[in-house]
Amino acid sequence: MGHQFRAPLYGAAMRALITGGEGFVGQWLAAHLKDSGDEVAVIDVETDVADGDAVRRVMSDVAPDAIYHLAAMTHVGDSWEKPSEVLRVNVLGTAEVLAAARTRPQARVLVVSSAEVYGVVDPEQLPLGESTPTAPASPYAASKLAAEAVALQAWRGYGQPVIIVRPFNHIGPGQSPNFFVPALAKRIVEARRSGASSLRVGTLTTRRDFTDVRDVVVAYRRLIDNGAPGEIYNVCSGRDVAMSDVAAQLLELAGSDLTLETDPELVRPVDVPVLRGDAERLHTATGWQPSIPLATTLADVLASWEAD
DSSP: OOOOOOOOSSTTOOEEEEETTTSHHHHHHHHHHHHTTOEEEEEOTTSOTTOHHHHHHHHHHHOOSEEEEOOSOOOHHHHTTOHHHHHIIIIIHHHHHHHHHTTSTTOEEEEEOOGGGGOSOOGGGOSBOTTSOOOOOSHHHHHHHHHHHHHHHHHHHHOOOEEEEEEOOEEOTTOOTTSHHHHHHHHHHHHHHHTOOEEEEOOOSOEEOOEEHHHHHHHHHHHHHHOOTTOEEEEOOSOOEEHHHHHHHHHHHHTOOOEEEEOGGGSOSSOOSBOOBOOHHHHHHHOOOOOSOHHHHHHHHHHHHHTO
């Protein structure tokens, strides 16, 4: 269901609380919200979002108008080793944040899920819309779908104004080298400095829909203003790119002729072959569309490691 663009619900500024506010996306979101005139508070890395008492104390202190729930264990590969911890943080953490937010009945809550919930899809299912069946293929994806169920129950059962986003792959300066693009950029820079001739990499045949994190956080702010409670919105570019092409672009930007060698140790047990999304629902609700080209994002990521 599309929702027509309308004027912001809160006007020019609001008091915002970001869980996971010190993480990669959280830092970019905080900067964007401040630029938009919002007051911003964050739940820091010392606070366990699954600790309901701690979250309620922060909620009482901040008294937010908008809550952006980003805090999560986000690394798909690590989730295979720590499935119980991923479920605790991602599902119970979401439940506790929503429970604490109910002390602020008018506060809108943006719950960040993941496009990983779609799982391994057939080519004819692309692009993936919000009504595409979900089929999580990793413990991380399963935890995110469970968190969605908790969020939707809060809307249906309590009338809590909760909006869910399913971001596809988002990248940019400051991202942890636990993820493919920053890891490869970092290692290209290191290899060039050390004089190495080759690099070990994981699977390069997968294709992903990449969006710059600086565009993603704009979508989040617009959805707090104009998203419909109880709805799910994809955040994506609508284009898929092969990891091999991303690698080739990074090598070209770095002026490097390194040889990339696939290392079986870096290949995940299950890797979704292709993800490409449809963000029409988001565009209809907010007017959002990505503005930063992939080439610019990759150049910025590479530059951030070169300056390190």
